[in-house]
Amino acid sequence: MGTTDGGGDIDDFDPEVITQTGCLEKGSVSSANIENNTGWFVFRAGTDGQIGFDIEALPVNPGGPITAEWDFALYGPFDETSNDNFCTIIGDGSAQPIRCNYEYNDTGFTGIGVNPVDGREGAPFVKSSQNTYDEWLNVTAGEIYYLYINNYNTNFDDEPEDFILTFTGSSVDADQNSALDCTLRDQFLGFDIVACEGDPDITLSALNSPAGSNITSVEWSVDYEDDGIIDATLPGTGSFGAELVVSSPNSGRYYVEIENNFGQVYPDHILITFYGTPELDEVRVIDDLVNSDQTDPYNIEIVPVGDGNYEYAINGGEFQDDPLFYDVPPGINTVVINDKNGCGITDPIEFLVVGYPKFFTPNSDGVHDNWNVYGVEELVNPVVYIFDRYGKLLKQIDVNIGWDGTFNGRDMPSSDYWFRLDYERDDEGVLVATSVRRHFSLVR
Known part of the structure; x- marks a missing residue:
């Protein structure tokens, strides 16, 4: 009915x-x-x-x-x-x-x-x-x-x-x-509850149990870590303490035991989880010129603060549940973390991947006019040399400016070029000389 x-x-x-x-x-x-x-x-x-x-x-x-x-x-x-x-x-x-x-x-x-x-x-x-x-x-x-x-x-x-x-x-x-x-x-407290920090109080009621209003005693307790260990006995409110008010951000598994006039006991429990606005702990760069010997592609992992039902997006792209991103472009990138329960979303947060672009277009349009190793300032004693396809040294570039695609003041033609990056890597406290040799394209 x-x-x-x-x-x-x-x-x-x-x-x-x-x-x-x-x-x-x-x-x-x-x-x-x-x-x-x-x-x-x-x-x-x-x-x-x-x-x-x-x-x-x-x-x-x-x-x-x-x-x-x-x-x-x-x-x-x-x-x-x-x-x-x-x-x-x-x-x-x-x-x-x-x-x-x-x-x-x-x-x-x-x-x-x-x-x-x-x-x-x-x-x-x-x-x-x-x-x-x-x-x-x-x-x-x-x-x-x-x-x-x-x-x-x-x-x-x-x-x-x-x-x-x-x-x-x-x-x-x-x-x-x-x-x-x-x-x-029998689960009269209802399904587990997911809420946001700052949400209104949650009231649990023992009056929905099979005992109905025929109650002689009610005992509430809580396991805040949900690890099987009861942390506290809590006072209820109302008649026989049949209600319990749970306030943000007190996540935990809440237990109740109800006894009726015939000595029958009705137990139940419910997990209440309050999620806060997502926060970024770190962007763990797995593969780039600083963190591994892999120079292409570059891979990262987004690490949020705490646990949550999160999804992630980089550089304005689509959200994904997996915090791992592959083939991330070198240079400055952005990440956004969204809580799928509606508890908030971060502003775009910048992170750096140390690497090099595969091409550049020195046509004075303000986009990709210079070639450089992005984030080169993060390396120890970096030196970058540019070679043509035949191995002729064209220039040792200023790492703060990059290469503009010229040699002795003349524009170099569209072609593949090579570079060698020499720097020192910190290997468990020991600086080890490291050299990276790769090619890229000049496009006019």
Whole structure:
């Protein structure tokens, strides 16, 4: 049995930002929004197979007419090990529903699978099809789904209406006890929570346990490092201390034990992780003229401060989850770190890769007019010599200026040229003479 009672925090779908999610849209009325007079459900697949559901409209008065018109959107599948904040990625519009329906017909049923009234099979949503059912959901055990149910007809008032939500499908037909992962009923503190430092306090409630309100004692404790060692016993608030307020940035695994009048004990725990704005610890240059004998390509690793669900981009490129970047250009580069949970993003941060460009174009356009070893000032006693393709020494360049593509005041032709870089490398406290010989191109 479910009810929508006119509630719903419109900030979950900010009506000034999120005007559409799947097939559902913000109405033309100025006060309309996607989420109002709605209900949310979460379920986890217990087995591999097929899952569907029926949403059956109920009359306000027994025997009376049905006045509700139910719409739905289904989000997922989500993976608990991903460290994503599912509510955030749904609410900010980055996760779109995989099933969605707002069609109207006169059966009083909507859902996924087969309409039990007229036998009409679900299909991919098509506007004005008057098919209120979407196609079956093929699930994998452990997947998590979020179901949003909205009563369109009473979207603008506070009149509650009831419905029945029934799960269906071959998995349910095979075994009703295993089709859904019913450990959710015992995990009354809910899923693990990912939040940002500075977010509002989080209130945990023991009142959702199987003991209900029949409580004689509640004990809260916390393992801040999540290493299996309890660090403190915490005072709860409210009747019997049944609630616990967790404030940023107190990450940890929080435990509760509830005892009822019959001496039965109900335990649960939840991991709460607060992430701060990402910070850069260092850019570890793996391969360049300073850090290895490899002179091409140049490779780096981005090292953030602390753990987080981060993604990385260099030089304005696409974000990637892997902190390793290969074939990085020599010279000054930039890196940006983004927290995928929405906890912030860094400004572009510069880092240096010591190396040389493979070509230059001395045409006085202000771009690549001089050739040099980028970051040469980071080397010890560097000297750079330029040779033509036949091995003739053309110039020992000023490492602070570079080579402008001339010899004795004359422009050299487009061709391949060689250079030799001599410098001293610090090898465990001993300066070792090092020489690099490579070629590059002059292009006119």
